[in-house]
Amino acid sequence: MTIAPSQSAGSEAWSDTRLLYALEEVVETEINRHIKAAKEWMPHEYVPWSQGRDFDGVMGGEAWAPEQSKVTEIGRISLVVNLLTEDNLPSYHHEIATLFGRDGAWGTWVHRWTAEEGRHAIVMRDYLLTTRAVDPVELERLRMHHMSEGFESDNAHSMLHSVAYVAFQELATRISHRNTGRESGDAMCERMLARIATDENLHMVFYRNLLAAALQLAPDQTMQAIRDVVVGFRMPGHGMPGFERSAARIAIGGIYNLRIHHDDVLQPVLRHLKVLETSGLSPEGLKAQEELGFFMGELDSQARKFEERRDALLARRAARA
Template structure:
């Protein structure tokens, strides 16, 4: 399908409103595709309820201790980061509902996406508390602090920036969940996070396909948005308490680091969309494409240096 609109031929004619209207048909098609492949699942089926028991406090149960957790230390750190990220759903919903609207296919997708994302926090919290995987008091205090700050992503310049951001961010979240499950050491946790990762992958496909249509419709603006998002990408949980330290532990633990970000998140989306091979760009689009290519080359070099330092650190720790 060729996306054209005669009265919007000039790049400067593409307001957010015009783009939302022009992409409505694509959103409807992708929504129908998503509903056709998404499978219903029940959060309660992924929780080991028989492992649960009362905590200390008004129920006069047993206080939490690290040795009660079946999850590895790095796994616990990543689970808290991942859950706090999912917890901020009300702020994410506000962001995308404000940008994409609540009517038509856009609105239907926004609400469907929110409903699906809501299951992730439900099942993760139920699992963590029932299995005593993490400290419940610390988890709740972090949740209160993180959600009290709200969320405003770094790329509010335009609707295209938002579409580009979520295309990469959904894949980054999928990768983080999947790697956390593998690192956790608990098959129950691994199965639960694999189920969540499947949702995140479907969400990524929706936004990636929408970004592909945007590149066809407004190539210069879409290329600039992709350049801006990729070169300044941050995960949505960057504002949570202790994020920098947690991110460092996750990087060393192989859950999410520069190499993973380059190889498993940025490159797959850029390659699928043929971003660096796109032709027919104007001066601004060509400049953005060139800057993006240079950035990816530099990021690969940074990832190589990180890999060497990580390998040396792990080797030293293994000997000690």
């Protein structure tokens, strides 16, 4: 669907209510496309149940030990971060339901998205516990701590900020899952995370297409929202205990780092939407576009420096080994 631009320079800013109403037909179209593209799958089919056995505690089983799992150390770290992120679904649902509403096409999408995301946490936890990939006691304590803190979006300025954020975040999550699977050392884990990543890609396409429609409808406001989100982007799990340390190890391990963030997350979405080529902007929109272009250049430089430091670190580790 093509929407003719209707925000001219100097025009009054669109309110969230007006934007929600104007974009509802786009949301309905995208839901129909999503449902046709999505394939039903069952979490239990991706868990090797025959590997399971009782843990210690009330069942009197065997206590967990790191050597019981075939998953690599970096795979284990990333799996815990990814699962704890998925676990905070109640907070995410509250955020988008508050912004998008629970009625009409918007409400239909909010509930559909929540149901699909819930499957991800189910299958990941079942896999991790059945294969003894992680310490179940530590995992539960981290879950309780993280969910007790809740989640508040960095980008809750407007619904446009939220749409822009999830367009990038869903792609970032897909990349993280796929790379975690490849680095896990377990073919079953990789297959499970590839299935989850397929869902995340469909979610990204939904929000990316919605963002494209918003860019046509309210180009200046949308450009400013994209600028704000890209410049201040943080993954939703940033509030979990030990996140900075885990993120550093994940970065060095090649699962998710500045280079991946720049090349595989930000650039594809910006390029698809032709954000830096958008014309007809007001002075405010043009300023946001220029700042976005400058930031992307700076981020590329930071990513290059990170790669140099990482390569030097890995070389020193290899020499010691």
